[in-house]
Amino acid sequence: MLEWLIPAASTSADEIDWLFAVIFYTVGVWFVVAQGIFFGLIFKFRRRPGVRSLYVAGETKDEKRWISWPHYAVIACDVVLIAGAIAVWRDVKQVIPPPDETIRVIAQQWAWTFVHPGPDRQLDTPDDVVTVNELHVRNGTTYEFELTSQDVVHSFSIPVFRLKQDAVPGRMIKGWFRPTKTGTFDIACAEMCGLGHALMPAALHIESAEEHAAWLGEHTAVAAAAAGSRS
């Protein structure tokens, strides 16, 4: 149901959206039933002349089941939701599948630097492509990212991937994603990082294999030329 409001463009997004829907319908039923009973009681027991209130302590087992049965039902729902949450979290955050490529994401006040592996699909080779505020990925490829921060805590957020991971200075944090849809989407910083916090938008370009190769070709030529002139 999240896709009604924002596209889902990664495998993780599908799983998280599924869990969101499960929670939505579970708590939705609770919400409607609880509010229904609540307003029903308010209406039924509004003050009427000559009608006295009942004396109910709610201490006997017989009376208590009015709250203890819902209580057990809450526990049952919690168990289901915990199981769902753990299963999805495990896939999304805990276990990184074997990646096809690795990219490096560097956060700083107030910009994102992305290091893409070049056509050789290896980082730390001369054909790496470094961009600022612009991330290019190939659709259907499993990426691992290495996230670092130069200064304060930032958070690498790609809403269409349902991906969010804080970038913590002094640590390299790994994560992954696998795009499922081409297009251009927003990347944002989600953790307050100072005056320019709103000035950290970056563009995510999810491209087909051909488009991506073309883009890489353009930039590796430049990168190679730059590397050549340095040596």
Place this chain on the structure above:
Amino acid sequence: MSMPAPAHGAAVAHAPESFWSRYVFSTDHKVIGLQYMFTGMAMALIGGFMAYVFRMQLAFPGQSVPLYGLVTAREYNALITNHGSIMIFWVSMPVLIAGLGNFLIPLMIGCDDMVFPRLNRLSYQIFFVSVVIILISLVVPGGGFGGAWTAYPPLSASAHYNHTPWGAPLWLLAVALEFVAFLLGGINFTVTVMNARAPGMTAMRIPIVVWMIVIASLVFMGSVGPLIAGAVMLFLDQTVGTQFFDPKAGGDPLLWQHLFWFFGHPEVYVVLLPATGVVAEVLTVFARKKLFAYKTILGTAIATGIISFFVWAHHQFVAGIDPRMAHLFTITTLLISIPVAEMLFAFIATLYGGSIEFATPMLWALAFIAEFLIGGVTGIFLGANATDIYLHDTYFVVAHFHYTFFPIAIIGTFAAITYWFPKMFGRRMSETLGKIHFWGTVIPFNLIFIPLFLTGVAGQHRRIYSYENFPQLSTPWLNHLAVIATVALIVMLAFQVVFLVNFFWSMRHGEEVGANPWNANTLEWAAPSPPPHGNFVTMPAVYRGPYEYGVPDRDLDYWPQHVPNQEELPRA
């Protein structure tokens, strides 16, 4: 304190005479309670104005805000940071814990004052200093602190990053002093309730609201220590350049997050519990019902307090903690829904068989349950670690948070003020104005935060000064929602004028009432309205629990705690 039951009017004779000793340097728990309450209400006006300014910026980015002017990114950050800090630390805490606790505890347990009256005065004085410091911090060179109310280092730890060389340390100092004030208050509350109860006020006859304030105080005292240690380290980082939280020198930014949230999440329950206590008192009086399952409610409150110590890292699912740890905190977080839900079930069950009168305090108490349910169910989305990846730091969190804190700090407070106003000032508030204010607050409140659930689910992050740079996240549809929320906020703020008029007009001109205008059972209604210095004309003894409403075979449908069994009651 525990002088032997004073003779008629003896305590009154010792009441301080001059204006200063009576209202400013008083040690009377009622005066201190009202000092906290009025200070909190004044701070609420400031915090509300801040919300108005930054919501205007979000709805109409880059345009001059009436009564304020242009909002820069620096000012925006300072406004959201201090709105959050002020509303939690200088409104919710002083009104719900310190204000109500001070005013109510001695009256409801039947003693003449707190057991440490001068400690109590010191608590308010320290609190007052913290108020002055937080207000000064808004106008120093560089402006107020803008690193969010969570103050994550390294941003908060160095002016090199946050560009608020004065604002950040002053903010932290104010928060730390505020904690000291409430530590003193919490000690006082706990000791008073343990030692100064009226004869016959056994543990199971203590009104729920008093229990709730005591449990909240214990939770506060248990959780605040680590944060005070963290605050000292952060203050040293800011001022003398120690690097406790700077990884470049071997420090760790995540350490602060753990210390902060170890306090920060129990803090939610510290303010929730007193508000639920208020709701319990008001529900029983206006439904004329015994509280459903008193002991169960007490048990859920204690369970909530204990579990609240084990949920803190659910704020840090995506902060870089070990991914396996997230499972544990998902389990504890969803578990805490169990006692809180059960408490609400018991409140709803209390309505069964009642004779419900829709007086203003009752409307607020009922609204608390209806609105808090929304806050409760939306919390599940955030407590489940996997959905939190997406929703973390979006407006969904903001909306969820306000659906818990608004019922607590605003709706709960209005329930308390409208209910105890006759006791505080000896007069009634206007019911008509009270109902206008109620609907003018509750309807716009929903129109503010339901749109924010949607913008959050659509991917908008909080704390972003302007969405103009995000093509996908600033669609016309999302901008419309932002405008709706802002307009609703302005309407809601405007209706608060009705409350202020009602409050101050009724203080002087409201209909005068006797000791027990609501026909309630608890001991504060045995004291005159307003209670004199020393509270009770004759120190009360207690003969039964606090919620004996609608007892069969009695003429009256209430049975005050202090009325001896044999004495009363012309039987039918």
